[in-house]
Amino acid sequence: MSQNAHDEARAGVWRQALSVAIATGAYAISFGALGVSAGLSVAQTCALSLLMFTGGSQFAFAGVAASGGEPLTAVTTAALVGARNGFYGLQMAPLLRARGLRRLIAVQLTIDESTAVGSAQTVTHPDRPELARLGFWATGGGVFILWNAATALGAIIGEVLGDPRRYGFDAAAAAAFLALLWPRLRDSDARWIGLAAAVVALGAVPVVPGGVPVLAAGTVALAAAWWAARKHRGPAPAESGSAESEEAPQ
Amino acid sequence: MIGWTGVLLACLAVFAIKLAGHLAPQRLLERPDVTRAAGLLTAGLLAALVAVQAVATADRLQVDARLPALAVAAIALWWRAPFIVVVALAAITAAGLRALGLP
Numbered sequence: 001m002s003q004n005a006h007d008e009a010r011a012g013v014w015r016q017a018l019s020v021a022i023a024t025g026a027y028a029i030s031f032g033a034l035g036v037s038a039g040l041s042v043a044q045t046c047a048l049s050l051l052m053f054t055g056g057s058q059f060a061f062a063g064v065a066a067s068g069g070e071p072l073t074a075v076t077t078a079a080l081v082g083a084r085n086g087f088y089g090l091q092m093a094p095l096l097r098a099r100g101l102r103r104l105i106a107v108q109l110t111i112d113e114s115t116a117v118g119s120a121q122t123v124t125h126p127d128r129p130e131l132a133r134l135g136f137w138a139t140g141g142g143v144f145i146l147w148n149a150a151t152a153l154g155a156i157i158g159e160v161l162g163d164p165r166r167y168g169f170d171a172a173a174a175a176a177f178l179a180l181l182w183p184r185l186r187d188s189d190a191r192w193i194g195l196a197a198a199v200v201a202l203g204a205v206p207v208v209p210g211g212v213p214v215l216a217a218g219t220v221a222l223a224a225a226w227w228a229a230r231k232h233r234g235p236a237p238a239e240s241g242s243a244e245s246e247e248a249p250q
Numbered sequence: 251m252i253g254w255t256g257v258l259l260a261c262l263a264v265f266a267i268k269l270a271g272h273l274a275p276q277r278l279l280e281r282p283d284v285t286r287a288a289g290l291l292t293a294g295l296l297a298a299l300v301a302v303q304a305v306a307t308a309d310r311l312q313v314d315a316r317l318p319a320l321a322v323a324a325i326a327l328w329w330r331a332p333f334i335v336v337v338a339l340a341a342i343t344a345a346g347l348r349a350l351g352l353p
Contacts, residue, residue, distance in 0.1 A: 026334040030341075044257045051261035054268075056296065061260050063299055064252075068308045071256030077295075079263040084292050087285050089271020090278055107268045168344030171319035174303035175340030178320060181296035182327045184289065193290050194297030201298035205306045213306070214298045221294020222287075229287035 017138035025146025032154020037164030038066035042155040049151035057082035069211020088115035095132045109140030189228040197221040314353040319344035
């Protein structure tokens with residue numbers, strides 16, 4: 001890999017990675033505080049950031065814990081919310097070409113932000129795959145360090161402060177999910193599926209135990225998402241040829 | 251109450267999903283319907299989580315300080331405020347309304 005000390009494109013990728021890492025990391029303070037307010041210990045909250053390391057799933061897990069849900073419900077909800085990471089891996093693996101331990105680390109760092117910054121370079125610099133790799137590693141690594149540090153800080157603050165409702169942490173959780181959802185609402189299918197899922201979840205709250213309403217909504221969303229995705233499908237893609245990513249990660 | 255088993259199982263499940271993506275055959279990427287359905291599923295789940303966190307307790311629906319806080323968050327998002335600002339504004343709004351006596 002040849003590189004120039006004054007490579008402006010590389011510097012740009014670093015700047016992007018750093019700003020994303022700081023913004024996302026700061027957000028983990030709220031996850032730390034919400035984790036302990038949901039009844040998880042400080043250690044469990046930190047373990048989620050270290051080992052699960054994908055914000056949406058972590059918030060979902062804490063959300064089910066807070067509503068008194070069963071462990072299996074929490075596991076299933078976290079897995080469903082994290083399903084998109086599988087598609088990010090599919091997208092990033094051919095660019096990274098990592099093997100052995102490097103690959104395992106790449107797997108853990110495969111999240112919205114690292115994929116977004118990495119794959120953005122393939123659009124702006126299609127002739128320089130090393131920039132995509134740099135974007136992925138710098139963003140994933142930066143977010144990982146700051147996300148975990150901020151989670152620990154938030155968990156300790158949350159435990160010291162006590163009653164989470166007094167500080168509006170429960171409302172912060174709703175706002176956090178809305179912020180994650182927001183960029184996806186540009187899509188009209190996402191808007192009606194989101195609305196339907198919300199209605200199903202709220203309708204289920206009085207009749208089923210905690211955590212299950214979101215899971216029920218997820219099942220409806222899965223069916224609707226599959227139907228909507230098939231509806232708009234164009235002609236069948238050719239059997240061989242270049243892999244083409246259809247949807248940029250948010 | 252969710253113990254360590256639940257925490258670790260969930261972490262394992264999410265890691266397995268990430269790993270599966272890295273090991274999966276690349277031709278799945280040529281199925282735009284699959285990637286699109288995954289994106290729409292995420293939107294649906296997040297919307298359900300927003301709704302439940304905003305107006306539900308463990309076993310019933312309840313409108314309290316969380317709903318106006320969510321409205322403030324939506325306005326902040328409309329103005330393209332960063333994540334942390336959105337979350338902080340919602341918390342401050344709910345905390346303020348509760349200090350004024352709202353449930």
